[in-house]
Amino acid sequence: MTEPLLPPPSGPPVPTGAPGPAGAGFNFPPPSGPPVIATQNWERLDQRMLLVHPVTELGRLAIPLVLVVLGSGRLDLWHLGLILVPVALGVARYLTTEYRITEDYLERRSGLISRSSVRARLDRVRTVSLTANPVHRILGLSTVTVGTGDDESIELDALGTPEAQELRQRLLAVREAGTTEDAEPSADGATTTSTGPGRTLLRFDLRWVRFAPFTGIGLAAAAAGLAVIAGPFNNSADEILESLYARVDSVPTQTIVVALILLGLLGTTLLSVLGYLLTSWNFRLEESADRRTWTVSRGLLSTTETHLDVERLRGLSLNRGLGLRVAGGAGAEVLVTGLAAKSDDSGGLQAAVSPPAPVAVVEELAITLSGDNEAVTAPLHPHGPVARRRRFFASLRGAIIPVGAAIVVGRVTDQLALGLLGAVTLVGLALVVAADRYRQLGHRLTEAHLVIAPPEIDQRRHLLQRDAVISWGLRQNWFQLRAGVATAVPRIAAGSKHYPIVDVRSGTSVALAAAVSPELLAPFLVSSLEQDSLLH
Amino acid sequence: METVPEQHPIPDLTLRDPAHQVSPKAVIRWRLSAVSTAITLVVAAGIGAALTVSWAWIGVLVLAGLGIWYVIAMPRLRYRTHRWEVTQTAIYTQVGWLGRYRELVPISRVQTVSSAQGALDRALGLSTVLISTAAETGVEIALLDEAVAAELTRRLTLDAQAHGGDAT
Numbered sequence: 022m023t024e025p026l027l028p029p030p031s032g033p034p035v036p037t038g039a040p041g042p043a044g045a046g047f048n049f050p051p052p053s054g055p056p057v058i059a060t061q062n063w064e065r066l067d068q069r070m071l072l073v074h075p076v077t078e079l080g081r082l083a084i085p086l087v088l089v090v091l092g093s094g095r096l097d098l099w100h101l102g103l104i105l106v107p108v109a110l111g112v113a114r115y116l117t118t119e120y121r122i123t124e125d126y127l128e129r130r131s132g133l134i135s136r137s138s139v140r141a142r143l144d145r146v147r148t149v150s151l152t153a154n155p156v157h158r159i160l161g162l163s164t165v166t167v168g169t170g171d172d173e174s175i176e177l178d179a180l181g182t183p184e185a186q187e188l189r190q191r192l193l194a195v196r197e198a199g200t201t202e203d204a205e206p207s208a209d210g211a212t213t214t215s216t217g218p219g220r221t222l223l224r225f226d227l228r229w230v231r232f233a234p235f236t237g238i239g240l241a242a243a244a245a246g247l248a249v250i251a252g253p254f255n256n257s258a259d260e261i262l263e264s265l266y267a268r269v270d271s272v273p274t275q276t277i278v279v280a281l282i283l284l285g286l287l288g289t290t291l292l293s294v295l296g297y298l299l300t301s302w303n304f305r306l307e308e309s310a311d312r313r314t315w316t317v318s319r320g321l322l323s324t325t326e327t328h329l330d331v332e333r334l335r336g337l338s339l340n341r342g343l344g345l346r347v348a349g350g351a352g353a354e355v356l357v358t359g360l361a362a363k364s365d366d367s368g369g370l371q372a373a374v375s376p377p378a379p380v381a382v383v384e385e386l387a388i389t390l391s392g393d394n395e396a397v398t399a400p401l402h403p404h405g406p407v408a409r410r411r412r413f414f415a416s417l418r419g420a421i422i423p424v425g426a427a428i429v430v431g432r433v434t435d436q437l438a439l440g441l442l443g444a445v446t447l448v449g450l451a452l453v454v455a456a457d458r459y460r461q462l463g464h465r466l467t468e469a470h471l472v473i474a475p476p477e478i479d480q481r482r483h484l485l486q487r488d489a490v491i492s493w494g495l496r497q498n499w500f501q502l503r504a505g506v507a508t509a510v511p512r513i514a515a516g517s518k519h520y521p522i523v524d525v526r527s528g529t530s531v532a533l534a535a536a537v538s539p540e541l542l543a544p545f546l547v548s549s550l551e552q553d554s555l556l557h
Numbered sequence: 558m559e560t561v562p563e564q565h566p567i568p569d570l571t572l573r574d575p576a577h578q579v580s581p582k583a584v585i586r587w588r589l590s591a592v593s594t595a596i597t598l599v600v601a602a603g604i605g606a607a608l609t610v611s612w613a614w615i616g617v618l619v620l621a622g623l624g625i626w627y628v629i630a631m632p633r634l635r636y637r638t639h640r641w642e643v644t645q646t647a648i649y650t651q652v653g654w655l656g657r658y659r660e661l662v663p664i665s666r667v668q669t670v671s672s673a674q675g676a677l678d679r680a681l682g683l684s685t686v687l688i689s690t691a692a693e694t695g696v697e698i699a700l701l702d703e704a705v706a707a708e709l710t711r712r713l714t715l716d717a718q719a720h721g722g723d724a725t
Contacts, residue, residue, distance in 0.1 A: 502657060545647075
């Protein structure tokens with residue numbers, strides 16, 4: 022069957038080669054324009070890496086080396102010669118890693134035996150981060166990580182810190198010069214004033230440390246700590262008790278148990294506080310003087326500086342995990358193209374613009390960054406009784422296995438009453454969780470943003486810029502179809518990429534999509550006359 | 558950040574189905590996949606039942622019954638639901654057999670257009686058009702006639718290039 026194909030193109034031709042962010046047919050402004058960074062020739066990284074690389078290689082080869090020595094049973098002179106291997110490798114790595122900046126590209130090539138090179142278009146640079154671990158800081162070095170779109174990045178490990186900062190400013194300036202629509206970039210190109218410091222949006226306050234034990238990491242550390250305490254205690258309880266009894270005859274067991282638990286809690290609280298301080302010390306969020314770049318800097322031993330291009334901002338996320346909800350705290354992240362929100366360990370903190378902090382502070386910051394008071398603070402529309410019903414069903418479904426396990430365990434250990442009690446408690450917990458999830462679920466459409474709150478105990482509020490929404494998914498499984506609800510999924514090119522609006526009435530889901538993306542939906546909408554005659 | 562009851566300010570709207578169906582040969586393709594899935598499951602269940610209690614065979618029979626229903630009904634339901642439509646500015650797809658999953662993508666934000674064809678597809682003369690944007694990589698118009706798919710790919714590539722830009 023031959024389908025009628027696309028209608029012939031009609032209407033005004035679409036303009037091509039328009040100036041703007043990187044794309045096909047884009048031309049750099051005439052030679053008097055952008056700054057010439059050009060190293061043109063291949064350059065090596067900072068000489069101090071001659072100190073760093075051998076040590077890193079030695080660390081990598083340490084275990085095999087030790088095994089070799091142990092295997093031969095004694096320490097020969099030639100064993101010491103083996104240490105020269107990682108040193109040589111480190112030196113070789115330094116000698117063979119080079120980078121170059123041409124008029125259009127940043128390139129890096131490396132490798133001793135097989136050369137590999139990566140390069141990025143200068144006009145596709147989106148973020149430039151400087152990081153420095155303790156060794157780097159001692160030596161005065163910084164690693165430059167240049168992020169382009171598509172989750173790719175080039176790392177230059179490492180340059181001297183002043184050179185790294187200058188490179189960062191020049192890269193950002195080139196990107197700016199390439200993206201401004203006016204024909205006049207700043208006269209002296211790689212100027213420091215346009216990306217220099219402007220106003221400070223958020224500054225670390227030591228009192229925020231009180232939220233540390235309540236964050237996800239804090240709670241996980243506490244749980245792990247308790248498990249660690251309980252583990253060996255269970256296994257070798259008798260031995261520990263005996264040795265303790267030998268010393269402290271008169272102290273009853275319960276006191277010891279309580280003391281150990283308290284010690285465990287104290288230890289894990291301390292750990293979470295330390296972790297918080299390490300990562301968030303001196304947290305600062307600054308806006309550049311020309312209001313085009315935000316800079317996040319944080320860290321106690323390792324400092325991280327991340328530069329975010331305001332132009333790439335697509336939205337914000339406010340997060341309150343269960344612990345933070347209890348403690349009155351919150352955290353905020355920006356959704357920027359080129360950064361993935363918490364998708365991998367190393368990139369996990371990069372999108373955050375605030376550490377866990379008081380709700381009021383974070384909300385005010387969100388209002389400043391988004392410019393939308395209503396989106397941050399106004400209440401959200403609930404999704405209705407069908408959504409509530411589905412939350413309960415989902416929760417109870419999830420509880421089936423634990424409840425079954427509780428009953429089975431109760432029967433097997435002859436403690437049926439206890440098992441049933443456990444089962445009932447689990448069911449009650451499931452109901453409470455479902456009710457809370459429904460309460461969190463909601464959405465709202467403001468003038469500038471689409472606000473979405475998913476049905477989760479970790480309270481989240483996602484603010485998506487309305488014109489950042491690229492495409493829509495309107496999804497209904499069999500149950501949703503029969504119940505007349507749908508899950509609308511707006512998709513943006515930042516953060517988690519898709520933000521489902523769960524179990525909203527199907528008419529509302531279409532209406533929302535049409536309100537946010539009118540030209541996209543318009544050809545496919547049905548007038549109210551036709552609506553009545555449709556089966557679904 | 559709490560929710561309060563409020564009259565929803567936006568009046569309801571309805572979306573119609575996309576205009577075109579996929580190739581009728583897709584039914585054959587789906588049926589073949591369904592048969593292979595069903596046979597695999599029933600055989601696995603049968604092996605499991607042979608190793609355990611005797612009344613497990615009832616489960617295998619039930620599974621076989623479900624499998625037969627699946628092979629007969631699923632491809633037909635799918636053919637009714639799977640639809641697509643491409644205009645000057647948008648790509649609209651609908652897939653599913655028990656559920657209904659729709660995607661709307663503006664051509665101006667499309668970054669790559671390609672087509673794919675498994676061995677079985679090639680034998681049946683079918684092809685799938687794949688589209689990605691900056692926000693997602695998985696939009697596809699599956700199992701069209703080869704000629705239709707080729708023409709669509711060509712046209713979409715031209716349209717996407719004409720719009721230009723960074724597409725994020």
